[in-house]
Amino acid sequence: MSFAPQIKIPATYMRGGTSKGVFFRLQDLPASAQVPGEARDRLFMRVIGSPDPYAKHTDGMGGATSSTSKCVILSKSTQPDHDVDYLYGQVAIDSAFVDWSGNCGNLSTAAGAFAIHAGLVDAARIPHNGVCVVRIWQANIHKTIIAHVPITNGEVQETGDFELDGVTFPAAEIVLEFLDPADEGEGEGGASMFPTGNLVDALDVPGLGSLPATMITAGIPTVFVNAADIGYQGTELQEAINGDPQALAKLESIRVAGALRMGLIKSAEEAAKRQHTPKIAFVSAPQTYQASSGKTVEAAEVDLLVRALSMGKLHHAMMGTCAVAIGTAAAISGTLVNQAAGGGEREAVRFGHPSGTLRVGAQAQLEGGQWTVTKAIMSRSARILMEGSVRVPADSF
Structure with missing residues (x-):
């Protein structure tokens, strides 16, 4: 009996805020997973280790919690005045599906840093020392996020003294701005961010x-x-x-x-x-x-x-x-x-x-x-935990 070998896919494992996820550049994904659909979902489930009836993610990169069962795709932005498109998939733990219906605010922090690490931001926009303003198009919900990423000696500064409750060690502070964050495309209330039209x-x-x-x-x-x-x-x-x-x-x-x-x-x-x-x-x-x-x-x-x-x-x-x-x-x-x-x-x-x-x-x-809400602001932190490649069986997606 023959078995398909494993394949290597370039990937980066990152913490963003109080979450962790596996980050990919769109161009590094296998061709069948570069477009939405079953192949992409099956690939991400195999990367994370889902569905897992034991709810442990022993055979994958996931951490068996909603905070650690996530995959992210970044690419050069298709939108005017944006640097990157950021697409987020929440992988179910014990069920066979990936939920694309919303954003992850914590991993939005890591998306800004990863965009610079991965060469997706124009080098001319990255200061040698200072703050790089990364303009992110959140492709799940069609909203803009601005990440203010600290730069030291031309590289993303990851260490620092910013403490975030829920994260063990301090790191560099990244300020996030969520512009016009109300989702106006869903619900019975049309353009209102209160879908029922009522505050209560x-x-x-x-x-x-x-x-x-x-x-x-x-x-x-x-x-x-x-x-x-x-x-x-x-x-x-x-x-x-x-x-x-x-x-x-x-x-x-x-x-x-x-x-x-x-x-x-x-x-x-x-x-x-x-x-x-x-x-x-x-x-x-x-x-x-x-x-x-x-x-x-x-x-x-x-x-x-x-x-x-x-x-x-x-x-x-x-x-x-x-x-x-x-x-x-x-x-x-x-x-x-x-x-x-x-x-x-x-x-x-x-x-x-x-x-x-x-x-x-x-x-x-x-x-x-x-x-209406013009923007919401909060501070988080992010850092690379591991980078290289993930391996998955070639016949798993």
Whole structure:
């Protein structure tokens, strides 16, 4: 019996924010995977090690969590005034699919750095020392991200003293600007970043009844509910949620109800193939709690607490795109996020998450009866963990 040999594909393994992923240049992918479709999906699943019934990713590059089961493709941009096109795939762990429905805000940080490393940014635009402004076209959601990447001696500076809760070691700070982050292409509300047209809705959830909910499409489609309304304090860590199948089922039912109300899916069954979006998050007023690192987060340090789920599990920190949704909703008086933060007008919030705290800023305004957001800003970090080639069996895609 003959077996296909393994093939080598140039790749770079990177951390971006609190996520990790395998990065590829489009031109380095096998021809069949250079276009969207089954071959690309099968390749990425094999690279990550999915679907894995053991949920360990022992035979792949994935880390068996939503934060570490990701692939990214970058190429020279097809858009005017942009440097690179950035396409992101969230690979399911124990199911055979890749979700292309949204962005990864954390890996957006690494996308800016990788674009320079990979020679995709015009050398004339890279200073010998200073900051390189990388103009990224986020191809999943058709939005612009600006990454301010520090440069030392003509190369990306990766080491530094910027500390990010949820990441073990300090690194160089990269500032991200998400321009016009509201996703206006989905949902029943048309051009509104609130698809239902309301800042707060009564969301009917089978088995739970009616819950107040804020549903927003800034950064990534997100359904916000109050922690107290679903039996939580808002100080929970991963083990309190992820080890409780009933809790996960309850939160998934809220997510599905929100997806239906937002017009993102037409039937509850579709949610199984759209796990990446929308996100479900619960909010509460500030409280003192102990983060997963053992560090105490004092109530006075934060404006509110937020816990969010990604791919059906409570995230260990906070997804970057969800942070954009948090910052935007906090800036708009009347949303549940704004209420949890104490109400009023604000352009930035610091929120508590399971690993610590994060500050995010957003500029929102009401125009013609519609809320718009011009940009959201946050700081993250990124670095290369390994570079070279990944190997996959030639007959696996």
